[in-house]
Structures are given as C-alpha cells and as structure tokens.
Amino acid sequence: MKNATRTKSLSFRLLTSEGLVLAAFFALVALVLEQGFRESAEEALKERLRIQVYSLLSSAELKDNGELSVSPNLNDPRFTNPGSGLYGFIQQINKKLVWSSPSAIGLDPPPFPEIAPGESAFTLEKRNRYAFHYRVIWQNVAGIEREYMFTVVEDGDFVAQQVKRFTVTLRAWLLVIGVVLLLIQFSLLRWSLKPLRRIVRDLEAIEKGKRLRLDHYYATELQGLASNLNAFINSERAHLERYRNTLADLAHSLKTPLAILHGCAQSFQGNQDAVIEQLTHMDKIIEYQLQRAAAKGETKTVGTSDVTEIIRKTVASLAKVHRDKGIVFDLNMPESSPVYYEEGDLYEIIGNLLDNASKWCRTTVRVNVALNPRKNRRNYAVHLLIEDDGPGIPQQKLSEILKRGVRADENIHGHGIGMAVVNDLLELLGGKLEGLPSKALGGMSWSVYLP
Structure with missing residues (x-):
C-alpha cells in the first residue's frame, strides 16, 4: 500500500x-x-x-x-x-x-x-x-x-x-551538485505544493464538520478551483437543507387541511364538498412540496448557469401573470452573466424576489446585475439588485419576514415562506441578502451578493 x-x-x-x-x-x-x-x-x-x-x-x-x-x-x-x-x-x-x-x-x-x-x-x-x-x-x-x-x-x-583524475573529480562534484539540487528542488516542490496541501486539509476539515467552506487565501491559480468547490459544497448543503425544510413545510402545510378533515369527519353528512376541497388542496400541497424536494436531487455536479437568461425568463412569466397591472420591468444587465450555481437555486432566489416585487409594486420593477463586485473587502461573482415602487416594508419588519410563515401583509396571498427560502439558500451558498428602502423608486430594494 x-x-x-x-x-x-x-x-x-x-x-x-x-x-x-x-x-x-x-x-x-x-x-x-x-x-x-x-x-x-x-x-x-x-x-x-x-x-x-x-x-x-x-x-x-x-x-x-x-x-x-x-x-x-x-x-x-x-x-x-x-x-x-x-x-x-x-x-x-x-x-x-x-x-x-x-x-x-x-x-x-x-x-x-x-x-x-x-x-x-x-x-x-x-x-x-x-x-x-x-x-x-x-x-x-x-x-x-x-x-x-x-x-x-x-x-x-x-x-x-x-583524464582519470579529472573524471573522478568531475563525477564526484556532479554527484554532490546533483544531490544538492535535488534537495533544493524537493524544498521548492514542498513550498510550491503547499497551497494544494492546504486545500486538502481544508476539505478534510469540511468533511469532518470542522469548517463550512474553503475560506483561506489560496494561490491565484487555485482560486477558481476553490470557488467552484465552494459552489459545489454550498449547493449540496443547500439541497440537503432544502429537503429538510421542504419536509417541515409539508408537514406544516398539511396541518390545517387535516384539522378541517378531522372536524368534517365528526359530522360527515353534508360536508362532502368541504372534504373533497381540502383533499384536493392537500394533494396540490404535497405535489408542490415534493417537486421542490426532488428538484435537482439527482444532480451531483454544479454547472454554469446564466443569471441574465434566468431573469429574462422569469420576467416574461411574471409579465403574463400580472398582465392586468401593466408592470414595467426596467432591466439593466449584461448580455450574459455565467456563474457556477445550480439553475434551480437561482430560479428559487430570483423567482421569489421578482414575484414579491411584482406583487407589491405599483407600476415599475427595476433589475440591475453587476459582475465581480467587491463589498466589505470580499470579492463576489455577481450582485443582483431588485427594486420596486410599492409601499415598501417597515424597517422593523425586515428581519421578521425572513422567518418562515411570516408575511408583510396578511391580506396578500402567499404562504410566507418565499423570503425565508431565499434567505436560507443564500446562507447555505455563502451569499448575502440585504433589504433596504429604495431611494430611486421609493419602494423596497433587495440586494443579493453571490460568491
């Protein structure tokens, strides 16, 4: 061995x-x-x-x-x-x-x-x-x-x-020089390969649960490898956490229909329509949550996803859904924004943020995409800024709406888990989510930083 x-x-x-x-x-x-x-x-x-x-x-x-x-x-x-x-x-x-x-x-x-x-x-x-x-x-x-x-x-x-004396002396010196050069080369190799050994040690620490990501400063040639490994680790961790949260959401979502069915079962006569309605609702909930749990579940590697393309597709869908509002989507982004993330994760993040902006806005939703930004002495792959001209969210409620089941306005349709899903995904992916009042449009402004 x-x-x-x-x-x-x-x-x-x-x-x-x-x-x-x-x-x-x-x-x-x-x-x-x-x-x-x-x-x-x-x-x-x-x-x-x-x-x-x-x-x-x-x-x-x-x-x-x-x-x-x-x-x-x-x-x-x-x-x-x-x-x-x-x-x-x-x-x-x-x-x-x-x-x-x-x-x-x-x-x-x-x-x-x-x-x-x-x-x-x-x-x-x-x-x-x-x-x-x-x-x-x-x-x-x-x-x-x-x-x-x-x-x-x-x-x-x-x-x-x-010639014999010269040969003996020459070979002896060449042998000594060769040994010295090998020792020097060995030292240089040890020094040159030190970043690789450091990545190996960090990966072993991640495997043992002592670290969450590769966050040391590595050689320039290894930064791309470390970023891809971090994206892979975060994506796999996000998938695992998503499965757990989905099962919890499924159990929570079924409580109310089950309670209604339980009450209907006490006096079934005349409540057939209510029972059928609740059963249909439960079936839709189960199908939706299980689809979320299975999304990208078989994928074991992280490929390149285009943020620009995902935004365009999402905006096209939301424009049809909110056709009666006549929303103006102001898109400021590059022709292509490739990043190493699961497409499903990006659809989850971008879709929830744009869906909320479309629900709350009056007429305008603005989207800005910047590549390779730097914030707080840290380099990111992309910065996504989504603003709307709606009423905004009070400062004291910003931290609350990131919790599961909490909605900014109970009169607006929803389950109250969209922003919680976005926040959980970004935490698992090592990203950053910031919510502030929009200075330009007067509504809400959400900034997403993806490493």
Missing part, C-alpha cells in the same frame, strides 16, 4: 521525473567535459612533442659525407633512460632507421604517415602511445641532400592519468 501511495503522490512523481532529467543532464555534461578535457590534454601533449621534435632537429647535423649525427646531449634526459616513456626516432624516407634514442632500446619505430616535406602529423599508436612526426629535406654545405622523418613518441599513461 505504501508503494502505491507513493506512486500516486504528485510530489514523488515530480521529484522522480526531475531526478531522472538531472541525471541524464549531468551524464551528458560529464561525457562532454571528459571528452573536451581529453582533447585538451592531447593537444597539450601534441605541443610538447612538437617542441621535442624541434629540440631533436637542433641536435642533429648532416655531415659532409652525407651521414646524420645526433648529439648525445639532448635537452630532455628521458631520451637517455631506457623505458622512460619518451622515445626519439630518425628515419630516412626509404624507412631505414638512421637513429633512435637510448630510451627506445628494443622498440620499433612507428609507421610513416603520408605527409609532405615540411608538414607534421600527430597520431595515436599501439599500446596507447602518441607520436609526433615531422618530415624534412636536409641539404649540407657540400650539396648532399637527404630526406628524413623525425618522430618523437611518448606513452599515453600521463594523459590517461590526467
């Missing part, structure tokens, strides 16, 4: 992938640097052998009889020590060995390279030996001309040891 958990860990995956990339990068760097150092060491050896050839040239002399003699006092004492690793050869172009250094006892001269007189060649011979060849045409005072190949050979052990 631990291995499976590790494999699924985002930090482990990122650290492993970055570790592999670093390992491949350092392996390539080591290969390139080692090759570059080897070429540099070989180039330095080539220059040393060139100097040795020039030194050998200065020590040689073509006599009058056409023979070549070499001074025994050479600049580098290794030429005189057998097996020293530095060897000198002078050959004629017919491959006849004219001279070899005392250090080259028992060694054969390397083969001729194909070069023109005055040119040189640097070659790698057998047994890891490097050779520098220089072809010359020599003429003495007597006019005798000879053509020779001067060759200096040096064992490659020195170059190999240099």
Whole structure:
C-alpha cells in the first residue's frame, strides 16, 4: 500500500521525473567535459612533442659525407633512460632507421604517415602511445641532400592519468551538485505544493464538520478551483437543507387541511364538498412540496448557469401573470452573466424576489446585475439588485419576514415562506441578502451578493 501511495503522490512523481532529467543532464555534461578535457590534454601533449621534435632537429647535423649525427646531449634526459616513456626516432624516407634514442632500446619505430616535406602529423599508436612526426629535406654545405622523418613518441599513461583524475573529480562534484539540487528542488516542490496541501486539509476539515467552506487565501491559480468547490459544497448543503425544510413545510402545510378533515369527519353528512376541497388542496400541497424536494436531487455536479437568461425568463412569466397591472420591468444587465450555481437555486432566489416585487409594486420593477463586485473587502461573482415602487416594508419588519410563515401583509396571498427560502439558500451558498428602502423608486430594494 505504501508503494502505491507513493506512486500516486504528485510530489514523488515530480521529484522522480526531475531526478531522472538531472541525471541524464549531468551524464551528458560529464561525457562532454571528459571528452573536451581529453582533447585538451592531447593537444597539450601534441605541443610538447612538437617542441621535442624541434629540440631533436637542433641536435642533429648532416655531415659532409652525407651521414646524420645526433648529439648525445639532448635537452630532455628521458631520451637517455631506457623505458622512460619518451622515445626519439630518425628515419630516412626509404624507412631505414638512421637513429633512435637510448630510451627506445628494443622498440620499433612507428609507421610513416603520408605527409609532405615540411608538414607534421600527430597520431595515436599501439599500446596507447602518441607520436609526433615531422618530415624534412636536409641539404649540407657540400650539396648532399637527404630526406628524413623525425618522430618523437611518448606513452599515453600521463594523459590517461590526467583524464582519470579529472573524471573522478568531475563525477564526484556532479554527484554532490546533483544531490544538492535535488534537495533544493524537493524544498521548492514542498513550498510550491503547499497551497494544494492546504486545500486538502481544508476539505478534510469540511468533511469532518470542522469548517463550512474553503475560506483561506489560496494561490491565484487555485482560486477558481476553490470557488467552484465552494459552489459545489454550498449547493449540496443547500439541497440537503432544502429537503429538510421542504419536509417541515409539508408537514406544516398539511396541518390545517387535516384539522378541517378531522372536524368534517365528526359530522360527515353534508360536508362532502368541504372534504373533497381540502383533499384536493392537500394533494396540490404535497405535489408542490415534493417537486421542490426532488428538484435537482439527482444532480451531483454544479454547472454554469446564466443569471441574465434566468431573469429574462422569469420576467416574461411574471409579465403574463400580472398582465392586468401593466408592470414595467426596467432591466439593466449584461448580455450574459455565467456563474457556477445550480439553475434551480437561482430560479428559487430570483423567482421569489421578482414575484414579491411584482406583487407589491405599483407600476415599475427595476433589475440591475453587476459582475465581480467587491463589498466589505470580499470579492463576489455577481450582485443582483431588485427594486420596486410599492409601499415598501417597515424597517422593523425586515428581519421578521425572513422567518418562515411570516408575511408583510396578511391580506396578500402567499404562504410566507418565499423570503425565508431565499434567505436560507443564500446562507447555505455563502451569499448575502440585504433589504433596504429604495431611494430611486421609493419602494423596497433587495440586494443579493453571490460568491
């Protein structure tokens, strides 16, 4: 189980992938640097052998009889020590060995390279030996001309040891740097993924009932995720609360018809019409409340809903219902207002507020929609303002009408739960409802802030 958990860990995956990339990068760097150092060491050896050839040239002399003699006092004492690793050869172009250094006892001269007189060649011979060849045409005072190949050979052990020491040092440092970079990368990953771990902890706290929503300050890239999760959580909580309230409303709504039926049952004769009427009323109540309870009950995710479209549809329906009043709906809103909320919740909120405004207004209902407003140092997704030119609601009754079963005017038809439903939904969704007298129209003004 631990291995499976590790494999699924985002930090482990990122650290492993970055570790592999670093390992491949350092392996390539080591290969390139080692090759570059080897070429540099070989180039330095080539220059040393060139100097040795020039030194050998200065020590040689073509006599009058056409023979070549070499001074025994050479600049580098290794030429005189057998097996020293530095060897000198002078050959004629017919491959006849004219001279070899005392250090080259028992060694054969390397083969001729194909070069023109005055040119040189640097070659790698057998047994890891490097050779520098220089072809010359020599003429003495007597006019005798000879053509020779001067060759200096040096064992490659020195170059190999240099490359080996460099490789060991380089790989050790690259290993240390790689480990340090992995530790730094691990720290950076821990720091970079801290907002994700914080969201996970907050979600666990919400699951345990210790928090209600994701209300910390998260990284900019995660704010959209947190908002959508909050909308989902609030919507699910609103649905659960709606089911409970609907059942309570259903039970409360059935009390009166049941009481009437109970009285009719005491003296049933002559009360058939009353019984049928109450039974029909009860059936309508049950159907309405159960429809509310089932609304969006099967939906498990929150999609995008358009506030503008919902307002237009609701206004079109209310204009038909209140056709006799001739209500003027003044709509000031964007062409589209997409938000992450259940369409049923928005219809519940907007429908109840517009229905109340239509009932209470004289002639005018004004609707304003603003996107991304800021209030009390908090950002919201939308601000909905609904005003009417009706008589308004006394200040002392504003808090009362948000309770279930309370109506501002008992003469107006209704159950007294519309504003309570709106208030409950907004509380569950994390929104805000404000009711004030309308300064523009003189009636009531309701402000709805949706996060």
